[in-house]
Amino acid sequence: MSTRTPLAYSPKILELFKNPKNLGRMNDASVVSQAGSPACGDVITIYLKIDGDKIIDSSFESYGCAANIAAASILTEMIKGKTLKEAWDLTWEDVANELGGLPPIKYHCSILAVGGLKRAIRKYFEEIKREKPEWLPKDLSKEERQALEEEELIERMYKKYGVVT
Amino acid sequence: MSTRTPLAYSPKILELFKNPKNLGRMNDASVVSQAGSPACGDVITIYLKIDGDKIIDSSFESYGCAANIAAASILTEMIKGKTLKEAWDLTWEDVANELGGLPPIKYHCSILAVGGLKRAIRKYFEEIKREKPEWLPKDLSKEERQALEEEELIERMYKKYGVVT
């Protein structure tokens, strides 16, 4: 196994970068959520259209690198037709695998995408349906937590490493 | 001017290395002397044939690098026909110049050659003629001193830098 840390992507990422599936704002979405921040250089917006307990459509927007775009795109592909519970059970590793692997420094792209999805599902139950199913944990999932941490951490790192005096 | 310290010789040195003049033991020499030591990797033997106050013939042997051989050879060329006083007044810089220049780490070759010559002249007066002319200083000339120092210094350096425990 290589120990290099390059940005050599799997061909799948480049393919999705060239022709992203499920791209764009969904005007009749049941719920919309976002993860990341412009200052981090990574923002993923996830749109879900929900019918009963099923995700019947999904789309994304992405401000970020090719891995970010590809992760968001493939995630929306993966969840279409799934129940909300099935979608919730997806992990960032599932998405990374579906992409044909990610360079370690790009794991956070997959985390953001899945974090965004889980935020959307949580928001759907908490703010729109206003009733939570049993399987939805009260505590944040690892991807939600890591997305939040990254959003905050990066702000702190900027301060720590910022060269501007 | 280059600050490199390579062993790029003047063409003159290589020429004299290929075809050294005045090479070899002189069986009827008036005086013989040597400078350097096998442990240093540099030994020059100077043979002088003296008639009155003139050097009428001179030859050398050299154990050492090309610069060493060339310095000894050209020195013997330079002194032939000179008076002992004239020969004494030669400096190592004169020899280095005559060679077309020496890399700094090879100055000691020229010093050894001139040191050997001066030892021979001193020996001639002190041990053979047993009377010293006015112009012959009691103190060692800089080349004799440096040859001696080098002989001793190198022995000390071996001890200091020797890696063998």
Place this chain on the structure above:
Amino acid sequence: MVKISELLEQHGKPSREVYLDNENSGWVPPEVVEAMLPYFNQKGYGHPSITNLPGWEAYEVVESTLELVKKTLNIRSGELVLTHSGTEANNLAILGTALAANKGKRRKIVVSAIEHMSVLFPARTLEERGFKFVTVPVDKEGFVNPEILSMLVDNETLLVSIQMVNHEIGTIQDLKTLVKVVKDVDSEIIFHTDAVDAYGRLKIDVEDLGVDMLTLSSHKIHGPKGVGVLYVREGLKISPILYGALSTQKMWPGVENVPAIAGFGKAVELAFRDFEGNVEKMKNLRDMLIDGILETVPDTLLNGPRGEKRAPDNVNVSFLHVEGESITIELSLRGIYVSSGSACTSRVLEPSHVILAIGRKHEEAHGSILFKISRYNSREDIEYVLSQIPLAIERLREISPLAKQSKRSIDEKEVYA
């Protein structure tokens, strides 16, 4: 494991290619490669400090290349230390000075905030060895203010390092004034300049500038990789930072990379053969590219100054609402090769410290793209680039939620969960 060959296949070879990433890796013209070839196996393949024919031939290459370099910089004395990269030469300048001064009372190292990381990082590391590390801020175009610099140095300052030309935004410092200001405070302060991005684009006169050390890198002037140079003023004492068998120099151990040095020599020759013409050409292409982008793409910011104080080869633009790594890939698919100051391409979680230092926001830095022009580019190249950039940026803005958020009014509460 990622199969890179499949990635390359997915990318495809664009029918038209324009290389504008000479900042990160120089394109080496055939003439330069030609100049290297004999030294692999025909002559001079020996060790330049060994006394045999291939060694002496090798030494001649080292010597003649360095003599040529000295001439182009008006260096009359002092040493040119050969390393294998500009990074190594900068490390030698900074760490070697600190090592040599280890026991002295001068403990302050002053560098500009926009230095290359190969100056910034070794200098910062010296904090661990008890040195004080001070960065000089720059203004919105990247200039160091001589008065501020003068206030930051004092008679406990060991070293000042300020580059001649910034590698990302092309700012050309008024180096002579900066040197003077420092030496006026204390003439013993050592002044190093990283001239990697200045060499071959500006006239440099080392004697006139009064710097003590200066760094060059071969692959930044279309020479091969494998050669860096540190000029060290006559009499200045620095310490080696690596140790081993010496060849023709004391300050960097190991054998010189002779074929690469031969190529570097040829690259120097080519850069200076029609120096004015080369510079003029680059300036024209530069301005054509800057004007073209700013005119055709909305929401763009030029980073760095305009005009005579900008390096002739430098174009750096922030495209708002899109992220730089995406842009490099999007442009690569169109055969245009550039780099970005985005965090994604920097291998640390921060965007370019240079773009931040001139007061840009993070999101502006993430969308910054560096186009490094060379004399091997043509007007047609730039025309092609200008035809593609608007399309590329538009496509990425289609994907980005930020571009649209900036245009339409959106229920923020709805989007930011």
Place this chain on the structure above:
Amino acid sequence: MVKISELLEQHGKPSREVYLDNENSGWVPPEVVEAMLPYFNQKGYGHPSITNLPGWEAYEVVESTLELVKKTLNIRSGELVLTHSGTEANNLAILGTALAANKGKRRKIVVSAIEHMSVLFPARTLEERGFKFVTVPVDKEGFVNPEILSMLVDNETLLVSIQMVNHEIGTIQDLKTLVKVVKDVDSEIIFHTDAVDAYGRLKIDVEDLGVDMLTLSSHKIHGPKGVGVLYVREGLKISPILYGALSTQKMWPGVENVPAIAGFGKAVELAFRDFEGNVEKMKNLRDMLIDGILETVPDTLLNGPRGEKRAPDNVNVSFLHVEGESITIELSLRGIYVSSGSACTSRVLEPSHVILAIGRKHEEAHGSILFKISRYNSREDIEYVLSQIPLAIERLREISPLAKQSKRSIDEKEVYA
């Protein structure tokens, strides 16, 4: 200033040439040069960590070369750090280990007395930083005695560095035993081996040996200069010793020398294509040369062992009563290119520390000549060398006062003034 061109003219180009100085500078075969060429300007001329086509092509070169190297060494995990020379890789191993361990209680560095200077000198420098520097003596053939080694290491030992094959006298250590002996004393002791002169001549199995770090150099296996490699075992923490912009690796800053890495990859491929055949060929030439010299030239000493424990490419002979630098020049004039362990060629005022360490006297070391055979040499080459050596040595012994002093009885008092 010396005009080197005139020196070269005075030397002349010999009609027949045999290059036997591969120790100091490798001869690079056309196939290897060929493999480098595309990466200067056709493809992969980008930066291997930039996300564009030339960058990804460059990355593919880095990746595929290192995968190949790993296969040849049976490396299954861990990192291969790319530097620009074996010297740099050795420095990283020694200094990087010391830096990483800076605050620990392990303060002892143990190296063999015959290590290359790029191991010996950085290790010795660490004395200034409070480390204890210990050299392990070797026997008359250059072997480290495992029992002595075992006595010299203890639980305060940080690092042991012992080369696999000595570069001057060809001694092949029983490395597996040496590693075992050290790890038996304390399994936490880090074991580095400089395999620069072993790679391509011996089968090396990193997993089986149990070493923690291992050094390679491209130009020692007929690759181009500009590539060194340090293998670092999975989980072992060392610190970088230079700082700057990172490309694909953390341990050495700056851009990888991609064309050189491509050439190195080809050189590895060639060395292992018919490994057994190559080694057999070298061994035959080696023994032919050793036997020939010892038979035809009186007053010669072979340095290093004979047989299976001698590197297949190494011949090292001391010619008594003559000085090595003279021999290299004399042989060069005859088109035979070698090097010497003489003080004159070492740039310090001492002859080879390796030859001294095996108990030779200074005057024996001064006359030592290293012939480094390669698979590109032929039987005819060696026949030619054997035809010239007796003539060359005889001529120099004619010049030397020592040769005759050893033969005739001479009034010592007369000669030594």
